[in-house]
Amino acid sequence: xxxxxxxxxxxxxxxxxxxxxxxxxxxxxxxxxxxxxxxxxxxxxxxxxxxxxxxxxxxxxxxxxxxxxxxxxxxxxxxxxxxxxxxxxxxxxxxxxxxxxxxxxxxxxxxxxxxxxxxxxxxxxxxxxxxxxxxxxxxxxxxxxxxxxxxxxxxxxxxxxxxxxxxxxxxxxxxxxxxxxxxxxxxxxxxxxxxxxxxxxxxxxxxxxxxxxxxxxxxxxxxxxxxxxxxxxxxxxxxxxxxxxxxxxxxxxxxxxxxxxxxxxxxxxxxxxxxxxxxxxxxxxxxxxxxxxxxxxxxxxxxxxxxxxxxxxxxxxxxxxxxxxxxxxxxxxxxxxxxxxxxxxxxxxxxxxxxxxxxxxxxxxxxxxxxxxxxxxxxxxxxxxxxxxxxxxxxxxxxxxxxxxxxxxxxxxxxxxxxxxxxxxxxxxxxxxxxxxxxxxxxxxxxxxxxxxxxxxxxxxxxxxxxxxxxxxxxxxxxxxxxxxxxxxxxxxxxxxxxxx
Numbered sequence: 001x002x003x004x005x006x007x008x009x010x011x012x013x014x015x016x017x018x019x020x021x022x023x024x025x026x027x028x029x030x031x032x033x034x035x036x037x038x039x040x041x042x043x044x045x046x047x048x049x050x051x052x053x054x055x056x057x058x059x060x061x062x063x064x065x066x067x068x069x070x071x072x073x074x075x076x077x078x079x080x081x082x083x084x085x086x087x088x089x090x091x092x093x094x095x096x097x098x099x100x101x102x103x104x105x106x107x108x109x110x111x112x113x114x115x116x117x118x119x120x121x122x123x124x125x126x127x128x129x130x131x132x133x134x135x136x137x138x139x140x141x142x143x144x145x146x147x148x149x150x151x152x153x154x155x156x157x158x159x160x161x162x163x164x165x166x167x168x169x170x171x172x173x174x175x176x177x178x179x180x181x182x183x184x185x186x187x188x189x190x191x192x193x194x195x196x197x198x199x200x201x202x203x204x205x206x207x208x209x210x211x212x213x214x215x216x217x218x219x220x221x222x223x224x225x226x227x228x229x230x231x232x233x234x235x236x237x238x239x240x241x242x243x244x245x246x247x248x249x250x251x252x253x254x255x256x257x258x259x260x261x262x263x264x265x266x267x268x269x270x271x272x273x274x275x276x277x278x279x280x281x282x283x284x285x286x287x288x289x290x291x292x293x294x295x296x297x298x299x300x301x302x303x304x305x306x307x308x309x310x311x312x313x314x315x316x317x318x319x320x321x322x323x324x325x326x327x328x329x330x331x332x333x334x335x336x337x338x339x340x341x342x343x344x345x346x347x348x349x350x351x352x353x354x355x356x357x358x359x360x361x362x363x364x365x366x367x368x369x370x371x372x373x374x375x376x377x378x379x380x381x382x383x384x385x386x387x388x389x390x391x392x393x394x395x396x397x398x399x400x401x402x403x404x405x406x407x408x409x410x411x412x413x414x415x416x417x418x419x420x421x422x423x424x425x426x427x428x429x430x431x432x433x434x435x436x437x438x439x440x441x442x443x444x445x446x447x448x449x450x451x452x453x454x455x456x457x458x459x460x461x462x463x464x465x466x467x468x469x470x471x472x473x474x475x476x477x478x479x480x481x482x483x484x485x486x487x488x489x490x491x492x493x494x495x496x497x498x499x500x501x
Contacts (some may be wrong), residue, residue, distance in 0.1 A: 081317070248275070
């Protein structure tokens with residue numbers, strides 16, 4: 001097979017309604033996909049379009065770098081059989097939940113139960129005698145500079161009042177709290193994400209927040225099994241806003257010094273940044289806000305998707321989906337050769353996102369211990385010894401194994417970008433696999449809605465949809481992609497200085 005296809009467009013093309021529009025005009029994350037801040041999420045519309053164009057109902061689709069499970073859910077909804085894995089425990093939890101969410105009513109009933117049983121215990125830690133409940137405290141280098149409260153009535157979003165001795169006394173009452181449930185954090189020195197090996201719960205959270213987080217954990221673990229997982233994920237989704245890592249935003253943007261102008265609440269951004277000026281936010285308010293968002297996104301009557309316990313259950317048609325918490329290569333080795341119609345995946349982009357390091361707080365809340373040694377990543381944490389050479393060797397092996405598992409006429413679609421040429425080596429190696437050829441590529445434009453990703457100098461806001469095929473694929477499928485604006489028939493050219501399309 002040639003390294004790329006030469007196409008002609010003499011025959012008319014037939015498109016399903018919205019099929020190609022979904023590839024070029026994705027919307028922002030919403031619904032189930034928008035409730036959690038898991039790293040590296042891609043817009044769902046292009047994923048849905050690619051699955052629709054490059055496979056048929058009943059075909060086997062795989063994603064060995066599962067992430068939050070958008071590809072898994074879309075494949076299942078489109079009646080494809082699906083195999084997926086991810087080394088990150090929180091990713092596997094999210095993917096499983098996205099495939100089979102609980103009902104809105106069950107979730108709302110459980111939320112009311114939590115409100116009835118633990119809300120008052122949590123709120124008492126923010127109740128300043130004679131002044132009422134605190135919603136936010138603005139801290140600057142260990143000093144409270146402002147206190148916010150929710151108004152009892154009216155349309156005002158907040159009330160700001162002067163700091164009193166009672167605010168310090170209430171905070172001090174809980175500052176000595178030591179975590180009793182949460183396992184110890186494992187954090188490496190990594191300047192890329194502002195992490196140090198000595199970071200712990202007490203460094204990243206106030207004693208009051210830790211006390212209230214553990215109250216929530218205890219209550220959630222007593223919930224019925226059909227909703228317990230949903231609330232564990234709700235806590236991980238909201239815990240960043242409960243930390244000391246919430247920036248204050250002024251008219252000058254994020255600041256670590258004195259305030260100027262109106263101050264707004266920022267968010268926990270990618271990494272372990274501990275600004276000198278940060279917000280301490282009422283834990284119950286954080287949790288309830290995230291829970292309310294999820295409640296609105298949940299279906300009233302979920303459509304049950306059969307999840308198998310073995311790969312064989314999906315290959316044999318007894319189950320629609322198989323998910324596993326392990327590395328990509330481990331999953332792929334179990335799949336028979338020439339059995340997959342479409343592999344569509346978002347592999348790690350070198351050192352762009354150190355997934356397991358960034359997810360440590362979430363996995364600790366879930367009492368999960370990830371297998372750090374098997375991660376495919378380039379990490380700036382020297383202690384992990386995850387080098388560029390190791391990354392390329394591991395990803396090359398995973399992609400070459402992928403090529404063996406794809407059947408003739410099938411496709412491998414990678415969602416990828418990097419500013420470093422060395423990180424493209426594994427993708428180029430895929431073209432050398434027997435029977436695999438490059439079909440072409442498309443720009444994948446989206447906003448991560450991340451303060452860091454969208455504003456950091458040199459940060460990339462575009463990935464590429466890179467399409468390979470095995471043997472001689474259906475020309476109709478290929479031609480549909482080739483008619484999309486921005487299509488090119490070669491591997492995108494990216495350098496450290498220029499990562500534009």
